[in-house]
Amino acid sequence: MERSRDQGERFDDAKGLTVALRELGVVTPPPSLVPGVLVGTGLADGYWPEETAIGRVFVAYGAAGVVAVQHEEAASAFDAWFRGRFGRRAVAAPPRATLARSVRARLAGERAAPPPFDLRAVRPFQRAVLEAAATIPRGEVRPYAWIAREIGRPGAVRAVGTALAHNPVPLLMPCHRVVRADGRLGEYVFGTGAKRALLTAEGVDIAGIEQRGRTGQPLSGSDTTRIFCYPTCRHARRTAPEHLVRFASAPVARAAGYRPCLVCRPVEAG
Numbered sequence: 001m002e003r004s005r006d007q008g009e010r011f012d013d014a015k016g017l018t019v020a021l022r023e024l025g026v027v028t029p030p031p032s033l034v035p036g037v038l039v040g041t042g043l044a045d046g047y048w049p050e051e052t053a054i055g056r057v058f059v060a061y062g063a064a065g066v067v068a069v070q071h072e073e074a075a076s077a078f079d080a081w082f083r084g085r086f087g088r089r090a091v092a093a094p095p096r097a098t099l100a101r102s103v104r105a106r107l108a109g110e111r112a113a114p115p116p117f118d119l120r121a122v123r124p125f126q127r128a129v130l131e132a133a134a135t136i137p138r139g140e141v142r143p144y145a146w147i148a149r150e151i152g153r154p155g156a157v158r159a160v161g162t163a164l165a166h167n168p169v170p171l172l173m174p175c176h177r178v179v180r181a182d183g184r185l186g187e188y189v190f191g192t193g194a195k196r197a198l199l200t201a202e203g204v205d206i207a208g209i210e211q212r213g214r215t216g217q218p219l220s221g222s223d224t225t226r227i228f229c230y231p232t233c234r235h236a237r238r239t240a241p242e243h244l245v246r247f248a249s250a251p252v253a254r255a256a257g258y259r260p261c262l263v264c265r266p267v268e269a270g
Ligand SMILES: [Zn+2]
Pocket: 228, 229, 230, 233, 234, 235, 236, 261, 262, 263, 264, 265
């Protein structure tokens, strides 16, 4: 009898503990708990607002680094967006000074190292796409097919477009530098208007790219070096107008005796 009651009590204790532990996951932390503690203990991600060339964005971060960048005017809208996308909460909390500095430098277009990211929610294919996009220098653009070729999936052009359209960290991972092969800008996670504004701020000659797309001559060559490039490649931009030639495609350029630039590596098709 004695023994069985003892076991029963232990069972109740264990059950109580299980319930308590389970509730820890759903309980709303008291407002007195400093947001920084929530973030530091991993109970929530933190976020803070930044003003950018395209308006206000909110930057969310966890213990490992930046989780998301989203274009919203109000914190309440960002809260709702974050919860819907990641299934967890974020709280308004200033980041460490080093993280804020590194994010601001990238947003301002300085040639700074990227901030640390926390891309747990990103699948390997999308991560490869984002990392390839991050290698495109400021002020230059590449077609979707270029990213597909760079990551060793030349047939996955549409999937590349989808992966870029769902980039959780736009601006910091520059998906806006990937455009259509026909000279049109293509979609952007914050809208085509924002894409145009960002590329213009970086000095990209959008009108020139659109015109080349319309006339079907997306590649540039130099008749002195006999090398062909994407027109925004820094080598192509150094070519004097009188030495500039235009090509419809890489095979056409090769047939004319030109070889591809080793820096911008134009794709064979598209
Ligand atoms: Zn080049």
